[in-house]
Amino acid sequence: MRVLPNLQHSRRSLRWRLFGSMLLLTAILMSALASGLFLCGRFSSTKKETAQTLALQMEVFERDMTSYWEKSAVLSIHLSQTITELLEDYLAKQNIPFSHLTDSPVHIAGLQNHVIGSLCQSLRQSDCSGAFVLFNATVNSHIEHSELSRSGLYLQKSGNEIADDRLLLYRGLADAGKNYGITPHRKWRLEFQSDLFPNYEELLSHAAPPLETAYRITDLFTLPGTSEQAVLMTIPLIGKDGTIYGLCGFEISQSYFKTFHTQPTNLSRMVCLLTTGTNGILDAEVGLSCGVSNGYYFAPNGNLSVKNLGGGLTLFSGASNSYIGVLKEVFLSYRNQTLVAAVLIPKEDYDNAIIKSIMQTALLVLLLLFVTLVCCFYFSRRFISPILKSLAKIKSENRDGEISCIMEIDDLFAFLDEQDRAHERALAALTQEKQEAQNEKERLQDAFDRAQEKYESAQAQISRLAYDRKQEVDPADYQQFLRGIDTLTPTERKIFSYYLSGKSVKDILAIAAIKESTLRYHNKNIYSKLGVNSLKQLLRYAALMQQDENSRNP
Amino acid sequence: MKKLFAWMLILFCMAGLSGCNSKTTLSPDSPVALTMWHVYGEQADSPMNRLVDEFNQTVGKEKGIIIDVTVVTNSVSLGPQLLDAHANKPGAPSMPDLFSCFPGIIKQIGVEHVLDWQDYFSDEERSHFVKEFIDEGTVEDHLAVFPVSKSSYTLFINGSQFDRFSAETDVSYADLADWNGFFDAAAKYYEWSDGKSFCAFDYLLHNVEMDALARGGSLYADNGWYDFENPSLRTAWTRFARPLVQGHISLSNPYSSTQLTTGEALSGIGSTAGILYFNDTVTYPDNTSEPTNLRVLPLPKTAGTTGIMPVTGVGLSAYQTTEQKAEAASVFLHWLTENQRNLEFVTETGYMPVNNGAFDLIDTYSFPRESDRELYESIKTMRDTYTPFVQTSQSDFYDKANRLYENLRQILPSLHQRAVQGEDLTRLTDETWNLFRSIQ
Numbered sequence: 001m002r003v004l005p006n007l008q009h010s011r012r013s014l015r016w017r018l019f020g021s022m023l024l025l026t027a028i029l030m031s032a033l034a035s036g037l038f039l040c041g042r043f044s045s046t047k048k049e050t051a052q053t054l055a056l057q058m059e060v061f062e063r064d065m066t067s068y069w070e071k072s073a074v075l076s077i078h079l080s081q082t083i084t085e086l087l088e089d090y091l092a093k094q095n096i097p098f099s100h101l102t103d104s105p106v107h108i109a110g111l112q113n114h115v116i117g118s119l120c121q122s123l124r125q126s127d128c129s130g131a132f133v134l135f136n137a138t139v140n141s142h143i144e145h146s147e148l149s150r151s152g153l154y155l156q157k158s159g160n161e162i163a164d165d166r167l168l169l170y171r172g173l174a175d176a177g178k179n180y181g182i183t184p185h186r187k188w189r190l191e192f193q194s195d196l197f198p199n200y201e202e203l204l205s206h207a208a209p210p211l212e213t214a215y216r217i218t219d220l221f222t223l224p225g226t227s228e229q230a231v232l233m234t235i236p237l238i239g240k241d242g243t244i245y246g247l248c249g250f251e252i253s254q255s256y257f258k259t260f261h262t263q264p265t266n267l268s269r270m271v272c273l274l275t276t277g278t279n280g281i282l283d284a285e286v287g288l289s290c291g292v293s294n295g296y297y298f299a300p301n302g303n304l305s306v307k308n309l310g311g312g313l314t315l316f317s318g319a320s321n322s323y324i325g326v327l328k329e330v331f332l333s334y335r336n337q338t339l340v341a342a343v344l345i346p347k348e349d350y351d352n353a354i355i356k357s358i359m360q361t362a363l364l365v366l367l368l369l370f371v372t373l374v375c376c377f378y379f380s381r382r383f384i385s386p387i388l389k390s391l392a393k394i395k396s397e398n399r400d401g402e403i404s405c406i407m408e409i410d411d412l413f414a415f416l417d418e419q420d421r422a423h424e425r426a427l428a429a430l431t432q433e434k435q436e437a438q439n440e441k442e443r444l445q446d447a448f449d450r451a452q453e454k455y456e457s458a459q460a461q462i463s464r465l466a467y468d469r470k471q472e473v474d475p476a477d478y479q480q481f482l483r484g485i486d487t488l489t490p491t492e493r494k495i496f497s498y499y500l501s502g503k504s505v506k507d508i509l510a511i512a513a514i515k516e517s518t519l520r521y522h523n524k525n526i527y528s529k530l531g532v533n534s535l536k537q538l539l540r541y542a543a544l545m546q547q548d549e550n551s552r553n554p
Numbered sequence: 555m556k557k558l559f560a561w562m563l564i565l566f567c568m569a570g571l572s573g574c575n576s577k578t579t580l581s582p583d584s585p586v587a588l589t590m591w592h593v594y595g596e597q598a599d600s601p602m603n604r605l606v607d608e609f610n611q612t613v614g615k616e617k618g619i620i621i622d623v624t625v626v627t628n629s630v631s632l633g634p635q636l637l638d639a640h641a642n643k644p645g646a647p648s649m650p651d652l653f654s655c656f657p658g659i660i661k662q663i664g665v666e667h668v669l670d671w672q673d674y675f676s677d678e679e680r681s682h683f684v685k686e687f688i689d690e691g692t693v694e695d696h697l698a699v700f701p702v703s704k705s706s707y708t709l710f711i712n713g714s715q716f717d718r719f720s721a722e723t724d725v726s727y728a729d730l731a732d733w734n735g736f737f738d739a740a741a742k743y744y745e746w747s748d749g750k751s752f753c754a755f756d757y758l759l760h761n762v763e764m765d766a767l768a769r770g771g772s773l774y775a776d777n778g779w780y781d782f783e784n785p786s787l788r789t790a791w792t793r794f795a796r797p798l799v800q801g802h803i804s805l806s807n808p809y810s811s812t813q814l815t816t817g818e819a820l821s822g823i824g825s826t827a828g829i830l831y832f833n834d835t836v837t838y839p840d841n842t843s844e845p846t847n848l849r850v851l852p853l854p855k856t857a858g859t860t861g862i863m864p865v866t867g868v869g870l871s872a873y874q875t876t877e878q879k880a881e882a883a884s885v886f887l888h889w890l891t892e893n894q895r896n897l898e899f900v901t902e903t904g905y906m907p908v909n910n911g912a913f914d915l916i917d918t919y920s921f922p923r924e925s926d927r928e929l930y931e932s933i934k935t936m937r938d939t940y941t942p943f944v945q946t947s948q949s950d951f952y953d954k955a956n957r958l959y960e961n962l963r964q965i966l967p968s969l970h971q972r973a974v975q976g977e978d979l980t981r982l983t984d985e986t987w988n989l990f991r992s993i994q
Contacts, residue, residue, distance in 0.1 A: 105840060115925070139841045141841065149841060159631075169599065174812075174818070178807070183812070184812040184816060185812070186812060189817075190838075190841050227595070227599040255626075269585070285681045294587070295587045298585075554925050
């Protein structure tokens with residue numbers, strides 16, 4: 001605390017004082033700016049902005065998903081109704097019960113030929129990568145593992161291009177496909193295997209009308225024989241009498257989802273996940289994912305632990321990658337199934353954004369500081385230089401014709417010039433006065449010397465006269481005079497001193513404030529005591545007495 | 555004070571210049587994403603996709619490159635898809651940054667639109683690759699298509715079924731060494747199986763080509779299509795067309811691998827890369843199944859000749875966009891074509907390596923499946939004894955070939971029916987020849 005006073009009282013140059021003051025002013029202004037930014041929340045804006053951006057992206061993704069899955073649900077319901085009608089129509093025409101399909105290659109082929117057209121149409125109308133219908137029947141119940149084998153059709157779109165309307169037969173009779181120009185998939189199989197069908201038992205056990213609440217989205221699974229992953233939107237085939245004939249629905253493959261659900265965003269890297277649930281852990285490998293419209297797509301892998309960061313952000317930590325994002329439940333109609341959507345950006349991007357923000361602020365501060373220092377240095381120098389020059393000029397006493405271009409300095413120069421001139425005039429006057437005084441002194445000295453000479457001459461004369469008078473005075477009278485002085489009363493002594501000091505009678509009357517009669521009375525007594533007859537004699541004896549005293553005490 | 559400012563200025567300059575030292579345009583903090591279309595593992599478990607995943611998790615992560623495979627298709631479909639994308643046709647996706655491609659497609663796209671790999675691979679680096687493959691990918695002095703893998707054709711057989719057929723007819727694998735024995739076996743199988751096709755051909759024309767070449771004469775006309783004035787071509791065509799209309803052999807629809815899987819054909823002739831798509835089991839219409847027991851034999855040759863080994867296969871091209879993407883594409887391609895990786899990749903996909911070093915390693919490679927080992931034995935046999943022939947990469951060749959196949963598929967059922975009814979086979983094969991000639 002004593003530093004500032006010390007600094008204030010330390011002896012420093014004018015330039016340093018100005019530089020310091022300017023620096024102090026800048027520091028105060030920057031502190032005010034920083035406080036303002038802090039109060040306005042600028043320092044925490046990266047987190048806030050990220051949260052806002054991700055929330056917006058989540059809203060877009062959520063709407064996209066809700067719309068997409070509800071549309072798929074509607075198409076699934078229509079597909080179920082259509083296939084069920086076709087199935088029952090076929091059974092009615094063939095006059096066989098549903099159970100007779102098993103072990104009947106003819107009827108199974110007939111049924112597949114009967115429904116494949118509608119299945120193709122539904123698939124082409126949908127925004128899905130595949131469509132299937134699975135019957136609770138098998139062409140051959142006598143082979144090993146036939147209990148797991150289910151007849152049906154599974155069609156897939158050949159590619160993810162809008163213009164490509166070719167279809168592939170993933171499951172089903174190859175001949176049924178050929179009639180519609182559908183070639184077998186490279187990993188074709190005749191029938192479904194229920195143990196490889198996701199959630200098969202659960203789906204059948206929960207199959208019940210009404211269809212509006214009967215659709216389900218399966219877990220993500222790998223399509224057998226391929227590396228493609230997909231989820232199925234399934235719905236049961238429920239007959240008029242409530243018989244569950246099987247399942248049908250649509251396939252949404254990961255590549256198809258990724259192609260058609262890229263999210264519009266300004267973020268350079270973002271990935272959106274859609275899974276069927278989390279429990280403190282987000283398993284990135286059981287959900288569908290998509291990237292962003294700028295082409296970025298990099299699917300997270302493995303389990304991501306979920307941790308709330310506050311401010312609407314969540315940290316998703318994985319073994320190899322971590323993300324920052326938002327998590328939200330997506331509800332479909334009738335809320336018969338909840339999906340969980342996650343919008344994620346790589347944590348490095350978030351960290352980089354924060355670092356960038358800090359760096360920008362730091363750089364700004366450094367830049368301001370640098371500019372401030374330079375400005376303070378430059379302006380203090382520029383401001384002080386003419387003053388220092390002027391001071392130097394003042395010191396050099398040679399500022400004739402100097403114009404500083406600074407009004408105050410020029411005024412000061414004018415004032416100093418005026419002062420100089422006044423001083424010169426005063427000096428001239430004093431010099432003259434001094435000369436006159438010198439002359440007077442010399443004149444007075446001469447007069448003094450003459451007076452001294454006169455005085456000494458007079459003094460000698462007095463001495464001669466006193467000697468002469470003393471010779472004239474009777475020594476006995478004089479001795480009586482000297483003795484009589486001691487007999488004088490105080491009043492008489494006072495009046496005697498007045499006479500000795502040269503006072504006239506008139507003066508004594510005024511000084512002593514006495515009447516003339518009184519004075520005469522005192523004079524009579526004095527004369528009597530001193531043995532004199534007149535004032536003249538008294539003054540002569542007094543002069544002798546003083547001369548004697550002076551001679552004793554020169 | 556002046557010194558202080560001078561130091562501050564120096565520090566600022568150093569901070570500003572510190573980012574200018576590196577020449578790379580790549581940064582792990584700001585990864586560049588490259589879309590990729592390829593042909594390795596369509597509708598199956600794609601080895602290329604696994605490699606891409608590995609790259610993304612390792613080198614890509616380290617350097618800031620993300621390869622995103624958006625289309626996995628086949629070499630025949632890829633060309634038209636690329637041309638549609640390049641032409642911005644409605645519904646066509648955007649042009650990928652990296653794509654498998656035949657040189658002929660590059661001619662149509664325009665060589666100026668793709669990277670010249672010579673700018674990214676030094677002479678010394680290029681010398682490690684098979685020279686013929688590098689030359690094949692060079693279009694107008696640009697190395698526009700970098701060889702990643704090459705394939706040939708082999709004969710794939712359902713071993714389980716063939717063993718039963720062989721046991722009852724005395725037809726052996728050795729009989730399939732030349733086309734004479736092959737077609738005899740096809741006829742016998744047709745009879746034995748009550749009318750099933752012995753072999754499905756993926757690319758019938760290429761087999762006709764090999765037979766015609768073996769017989770002599772020019773193969774291609776100036777327009778890149780066939781020289782129909784060459785009598786050898788007609789002889790070869792007739793040789794294949796006759797069993798085709800008889801039903802002894804068939805055209806794949808679209809691939810022989812599926813026809814083996816469904817039991818429709820006993821064997822198939824197609825690209826060596828087809829091995830990736832053959833299923834382990836054959837499933838018959840009654841849902842009974844058996845192990846495929848896949849056997850792989852060299853392509854039958856024309857009797858009395860040394861045999862001709864077709865060499866085909868797409869390479870990798872990169873669309874010309876940004877300098878950063880070009881560098882990223884180069885990093886990926888260098889990584890992909892390293893000796894050991896190239897070897898592992900081609901052996902998984904049924905291709906021949908393009909790297910001399912990888913070729914050398916193949917003899918000592920341990921194959922995971924017997925069929926893979928047999929495939930590379932067949933390739934080795936053909937490399938050692940056949941004459942290699944690099945097939946045309948003319949841009950519209952496959953378009954014409956596909957039109958021929960489509961037309962043949964439409965008329966073959968009726969031709970076969972007529973053959974069964976005893977109509978003159980020469981007349982029927984002439985009809986197919988006329989159809990062939992009509993494609994221009």
